[in-house]
Amino acid sequence: MHSLEQGKAPIYEALQKYKSMRVVPFDVPGHKQGRGNPELTEFLGEKCLSVDVNSMKPLDNLVHPVSVIKEAEELAADAFDAKHAFFMVNGTTSAVQAMIMSVCKQGDKIIMPRNVHRSAINALIISGAIPVYVNPGVDNKLGISLGMPIDEVKKAIADNPDAKAILVNNPTYYGICSDLRTITELAHRHNMYVLVDEAHGTHFYFGENMPVNAMAAGADMAAVSMHKTGGSLTQSSFLLINDRLSVGHVRQTINLTQTTSGSYLLLSSLDISRRNLALNGKRIFEKVSLLANYARDEVNKIGGYYAFSKELINGDSVFDFDPTKLSIYTREIGLAGIEVYDILRDDYGIQIEFGDIGNILAIISVGDRALALERLVSSLSEIKRRYSKDKTGMLDHEYITPEVVMAPQQAFYSNQRSVAIKDSQGYISGEFVMAYPPGIPILAPGERITEEIMDYITYAKAKGSSLTGTEDMAIENIRVVEE
Template sequence: MGGYLTQDRAPILEALERMKRARLVPFDVPGHKRGRGNPELRDFLGEKCLDVDVNSMKMLDNLCHPVSVIRDAEKLAAEAFGAAHAFFMVGGTTSAVQAMVLTAVGRGDKIIMPRNVHRSAINALILCGAVPVYVNPQMDHTLGISLGMRVEEVKDAIRRHPDAKAVLANNPTYYGICSNLREIVRLAHEHGMMVLADEAHSTHFYFNDKLPVSAMAAGADMASISMHKSGGSLTQSSMLLCGPNVNAGYVHQVINITQTTSGSYLLLSSLDISRRNLALHGQEIFDKVIRLVEYARDEINAIGDYYAYSRELINGDSVYDFDTTKLSIAPDGPRGHRGLRPAARRVRHPDGVRRHREPPGLRLSRRPPEGHRAPRRGARGDPAQLPQGFLEDAQGRVHRAGGRLRSAGGILRREGVAAHRVDSGPRLQ
């Protein structure tokens, strides 16, 4: 590849464009022959897509043993993410997490990890025979979500298992909760343990200074990155990042145990293009995302009966930091979430009781109008017994509240921001 490698280059994309200009006639797999062998697939996906769904060839390099354009694209990715080496993964972040674990531990080795790890980490232990030492994450029982690992609990696990080989941490959890990763890295390295980070939900941490610390910046040894979740690449495309103290050659051998020999150039080029986009424009992209999410969060919290939480959850330990691009919405009654709703959304009444401030013209009070008798528990109410106009008034209030939610959601969807709903109980990543 000619010229210097700079972040405005996209080596895999450029190689595919050269291949298309060469007007090659395929006598190789895949069998759709760039759409001519499967017209229905071509009509659905389009010729541009199938034209670059090709097999490895000299001008396109080979994912199993990259020596040209894939190698160059991985070098640029490592530079953009602040890593010593980056590997392109086409088996999703599941394959990246499993490669991390298989690199760090073997049969009988111990690895410290939180209970709320992704299933890929557990499956990696099954494959290699390593033994998990679980740290139970704290819980927010009101929101029904698991939090991060407390530093003291990690320290205790290291004290009880000084022979452990590695510590695995979520950065962040599915709900945007971050542990004190810098301190966990310091503790682990002091005891000769590697630190692995599941960063399936934190591609954007690397490209904006208003977000929590990334694993590479915190000094972790390896990190798995879901580029497709918040980095803009195609689903199933991912990266595995390594720090300077990791043997990249050995990691590559481990990756090749399970990764396909038929790497998709659709996925590989999407990683290359998305890396370039984030390296050049990531700060402004995620500045905009943060502003949009803050707007939506404020609008939702102004409705009443809903709680979109944010940095007010931070306690310096099990919630050391929070990803403000996450928009999670929980039901919220008149008492609020343990008093943690933003202060700007609550007012103190003359009687001294703090209540939610409701926007003008939108009162979602649960108190029925005077004269209305509530039916006994379990009985069906008779609409005919309600005061005149009660149902119409209630329906109007609900309709206006729904309109506010739909409006905020519509703005976020147009800008490509995902909203997550918090269920009533905890869930796996």
């Protein structure tokens, strides 16, 4: 049970009080409660702009909280069973970067799976930390990367006893979880920190029969995207820490990159959403799980598609599965996931989270209704009938084992030149190439460009994947390290 009064929302309450005081603003923002920008006020509403305010004494300050934000942080920590919770307004990207930068300095090693979000590799470019990649397990049929196999983690620890930390995805984009408790025990036994990217795991803290969450597993830090499945506004997240880290040190690290003008729209959305989940989360995520399971069963009845779930659990690289994820394998009907993604949006007015080479993902959360899921299922059925074709010649894997030649920071800041991707084989990449979403790099700075990677990029482009990361917006050329 929570020890604090979870019915409170201190930031939200302070903003309500501020509104009632009818303060005359001679501070920023310059739109002055919306009066200076009538079009924006009409678009977003007076209620919204009247609380788009600057830090001031009654509303506290995110950089150095002493009153309402401090109290809201304590309530959030209590709700998530953490030692402390930081309000993050630069997205979960900044939370992942703060985790890594809090425990790794230049030259320090960090063990991580290669299928991390780009934000983790960006943190290595900023901090100068050196990645030790654990290749995730791979499901050859689905073509997706899985969790971190324990033997691979043990090997990485044995080969790199001086590593400072291990980073784990919990869950992956597809809903797959590693054995977080065992990894945490192994890491702590070797005096390493455990950092968890829980961008897609907010509901693990509040739902019943969910995979274990980072704080319960004893991890040291977790980056939690409240906006993804917890109901807060886009770009708002929590960074949670446990007992082995100093609150002051982590806050200083956050303040290196986080804005000094924390948005009260984002802060209050975190405050209100935390209250809602602490009070109603069990019921909310029970409903979400039921909706996802219903949709999964219906999709599997169509035939040709495979909406996968807990049957993938193998006790190791798939230690657990997030039942709220509607991940669907599409290659059997002769369509890449990205093709189904495009057809759903263009022909049926349905926007799903992402499609890649072999799968699509629909995020099911607090805001979904059975009727909308029925529309998704019937649309998938119709797509199969109208568009399915022979699957011969389709690329059948997502994960390519990287050849890391130099540290990401060294590659990123080295002398570079631009070459055509089709002529880039053998060079060391100086930049990223990734499909977004999910934002997991196909190629990261410091990695050798191979024929397999070139083929993958060509195929992903041809199928309609939205590729990002290169300086060249057309993704025809890539910057390589001058050797």
